[in-house]
Amino acid sequence: MRALMNAVAPRYGTLVKTAAIAAPHTPFAWRASVFNHQVSIACECARWSSSNSRWKQRQGKDYFAREAKVQGLKSRAAFKLLEVGPPANTNHVHQLTVFIWQMDAKYKLFKRGQTVIDLGYAPGSWSQVAVERTKPNGRIVGIDLLPAQPPKGVSTIQGNFLSPAVQNMVKEYLVEFVQQRRTTDQDAEFSEDDEVFITERPSYIDAERAESIESDHERSLNDGKLVDVVLSDMSAPWLQTSGFSSNTLSNPYHRMMNTSGMSFRDHAGSMDLCLAALQFASDTLRTGGHFVCKFYQGAEDKDLELKLKKMFGKVHREKPDSSRSESKESYFVALRRKGNVTIEEVWT
Numbered sequence: 401m402r403a404l405m406n407a408v409a410p411r412y413g414t415l416v417k418t419a420a421i422a423a424p425h426t427p428f429a430w431r432a433s434v435f436n437h438q439v440s441i442a443c444e445c446a447r448w449s450s451s452n453s454r455w456k457q458r459q460g461k462d463y464f465a466r467e468a469k470v471q472g473l474k475s476r477a478a479f480k481l482l483e484v485g486p487p488a489n490t491n492h493v494h495q496l497t498v499f500i501w502q503m504d505a506k507y508k509l510f511k512r513g514q515t516v517i518d519l520g521y522a523p524g525s526w527s528q529v530a531v532e533r534t535k536p537n538g539r540i541v542g543i544d545l546l547p548a549q550p551p552k553g554v555s556t557i558q559g560n561f562l563s564p565a566v567q568n569m570v571k572e573y574l575v576e577f578v579q580q581r582r583t584t585d586q587d588a589e590f591s592e593d594d595e596v597f598i599t600e601r602p603s604y605i606d607a608e609r610a611e612s613i614e615s616d617h618e619r620s621l622n623d624g625k626l627v628d629v630v631l632s633d634m635s636a637p638w639l640q641t642s643g644f645s646s647n648t649l650s651n652p653y654h655r656m657m658n659t660s661g662m663s664f665r666d667h668a669g670s671m672d673l674c675l676a677a678l679q680f681a682s683d684t685l686r687t688g689g690h691f692v693c694k695f696y697q698g699a700e701d702k703d704l705e706l707k708l709k710k711m712f713g714k715v716h717r718e719k720p721d722s723s724r725s726e727s728k729e730s731y732f733v734a735l736r737r738k739g740n741v742t743i744e745e746v747w748t
């Protein structure tokens with residue numbers, strides 16, 4: 401019996417033996433029951449320990465997990481946004497910059513001074529990249545249910561993105577920020593201490609161009625389309641406590657979760673969240689803006705791709721090298737939002 405107990409749970413052998421033989425005068429059936437219960441617990445602990453060890457070993461061998469830690473990135477997920485492919489010789493990766501493989505280098509997602517919304521930002525890997533690419537005057541806003549320490553330079557809102565109240569909060573924040581920036585720029589331009597210089601009058605073409613840009617800014621401020629890039633890496637919402645009468649709120653909650661191993665279920669949930677993100681992008685994204693969203697492959701992703709093609713000039717599928725081969729995880733990269741397409745036309 402002792403040999404069996406030690407073989408089944410070598411780390412917990414003492415505990416099992418104590419529980420089984422502490423009371424030698426008690427009925428044998430009771431002692432056998434205790435023994436079976438303790439062996440069951442020990443087996444569960446052993447399985448958990450084994451799974452945990454396998455995860456640690458996989459992370460230790462994972463090139464992207466190690467490289468993220470070396471480069472100070474929040475997690476290996478940062479490479480899903482950064483990469484266009486692995487370097488030809490990974491032995492020299494420390495002599496290179498991670499931005500050699502950027503998705504930005506391939507698709508030109510980011511520019512200086514842009515406004516970027518990161519949906520499901522925690523732990524902040526994508527926001528971290530966006531800050532780097534849009535500085536010095538970029539504005540990055542992350543939204544997530546999960547509490548997380550945002551990267552430096554990122555403004556965050558902890559809340560349910562699927563809630564209209566949270567979305568309105570984001571829109572109001574963006575309008576307020578644009579108005580403050582405009583006031584600051586004007587103050588800097590017309591400071592009383594500045595010297596006054598007489599310059600040549602701009603040409604007719606330059607004046608028309610400047611007026612057009614100002615008109616575009618005013619139009620964006622009026623219609624709320626103030627965002628240049630929308631990133632969506634959403635998953636795993638918490639339990640819903642209200643809003644059950646609204647399908648926009650309830651469908652993603654009822655269907656989305658951490659990857660369950662059931663490909664259909666994971667796929668259906670990701671489609672809900674992608675459509676919710678697309679609705680938000682339609683409301684906030686400027687003409688020419690970009691949209692990136694995570695999804696799990698399945699029967700409905702072609703329909704989502706068709707919807708994206710109605711709103712954007714180009715749509716690409718990406719499966720990053722940092723995603724493990726068995727994963728169904730992929731990304732749509734939608735470029736250059738069309739200015740004359742409404743969300744109603746996209747849904748039809």
